[in-house]
Amino acid sequence: MKVVASPGHDASPGRADGASANRLPARMPGDALAAFALAGPAIALLLILFILPVAAIIVIALTDWQFGMKSLHFIGLANFAAISADEAFVASLRNTLVYASIVMPGAVLGGLGVALLIESGSTLRSFYRAIHFLPFMATLAAMAIVWEALLHPTIGLVNSTFAAVGLPTANWLRDEATVLPVLAVIGIWQNLGFAMVLFLAGLKSIPQDLYDAADIDGADLWLDRLRTVTLPMLGPVAMFVVIVVVLRAFEVFDTVQILTQGGPGHASDVLLHTLYRESFEFLRAGYGAAITVVFLVIAMSLTLIQARLIGKKVHYQ
């Protein structure tokens, strides 16, 4: 190891090599000052833009505060009682769960299938990866309007194609029975490519010797290798992809805001749309904050599970 002397190290020369891992020992009294000069702006902004707002939203959820009111009036858990009795909120929570329970298997299984197909050959890999990933990064607000044209009851491609091959047609976005599944199809379309690239990364990390061992054991068909090596090895990745996709499904907003506004009735109300409407259209901040807290708890739980899964994966390797 190359030893570089610096004035601050004279007091504890031994710490520089090995023992203190990859972190530098304090050099001189001014070091803490330097650290806070470097990190100060970020600390202040994290507090102002993240920590205090989260604390504020929890406090507001316990009050009947509305925009413009000068004082806070605490009403305990009344907002939470009110939202759980509110048909619109219950509908939006249920719809979000239904939406996520369609998008998750659709995007995860679709993404897995496409990833396996791409990896099973050596030609046109990056081309196929690119066209499946494109919907994930294209501006969803603009693409939602394209979907509206596709789903248009008279001039839309979906209805004219369905009519031509004898399938039933519908006014997809104005029908209570179809609106949520159709939004979920758009969700699958958007997230499938994302699941795919996560699976592709997982497939790359499977050691080649496992396939060699499977070959020796007589698993020379693609299907055998899939069953004995690929799928079991993808287990941890699959769990991770499931959580990430569910998390993204819970954050659905753009398509609902642009295409349905939660309608017809409350058939396509989802959590973030209800949160937005209560807080910024009806200006009921306390009520909206209670919905926000529910959303926060769900999202944080999912993120914590995701973080634990990443931890597991690291140990596994």
Next chain:
Amino acid sequence: MSRAGRRLSWLAAIVRHALLLASGGLMLLPFVWMASLSLKPPGEIFQTTFSLLPEHWYAVENFGKALTTASLPRYMANGVIVCVAILALQILICAPCAYALAKLEFRGRDLLFALVLIGLLIPHQVLAVPLFVLGYNLGILNSYTALIFPFIVSPFGIFLFRQFFRSIPNDVVHAARLDGLSEFAIVWRIMLPMAMPAVIALSIFSVVSHWNDLFWPLIAVKSPNLMPPALGVVIFHSGEASTEYGPLMAGAVLVILPLVLAFIVAQRWFIEGLTSASLK
């Protein structure tokens, strides 16, 4: 390989391409439909028979309308201003903090890192009401500042830079100090240039997120002059043009085009940048 085996792998290759072309075609269908409608006159759009290309080309009229009556250029210029400002401030604020976390010993370092991790846990939509109130009290709503300020510190950016900086050997830092560089100079002249993959990943993640963001702009600005592209195209859609699909699709093409072109040029970087946020 036996003859039967060779025939099997040839068959497997055909099946593979057929399936991937089919699913890829479904993925691309909305893009193709968008491009097709953006070239057609209203009469052909409202025909029930389907054709990919128009009989009478109407691209000039449609794109002209999107560019003039919908002020698409303004929305896109706003998008560039907002994305560049957010990214520049994120790097300016996150990189020194990440360096302190990665390479310096100081009291409260673990607490600071815990703060960053909590920031990573919080979905940004949760912060909307308090940030709106903050913006109102500062008198900065309905301005570029309103669009930018909530995002100038990125917990993901700090986390990502810290990961990269940790992998840079301490000897590099020692040598720089011996050369008389200040800590800030070490961040900008040594660490950041060595962490270019992290800078690129954050840049793509940040620009794509904020170019596409609808939720916060919907809350933060009311004036059409300030709207970024995602919000602009929505206003275009909800306004007088709501059934004029030709100009609407032209607008959609223009909004997604910059990112799609960049994606085609730098596919690998885009995929890494956009997935790294989930793999944090």
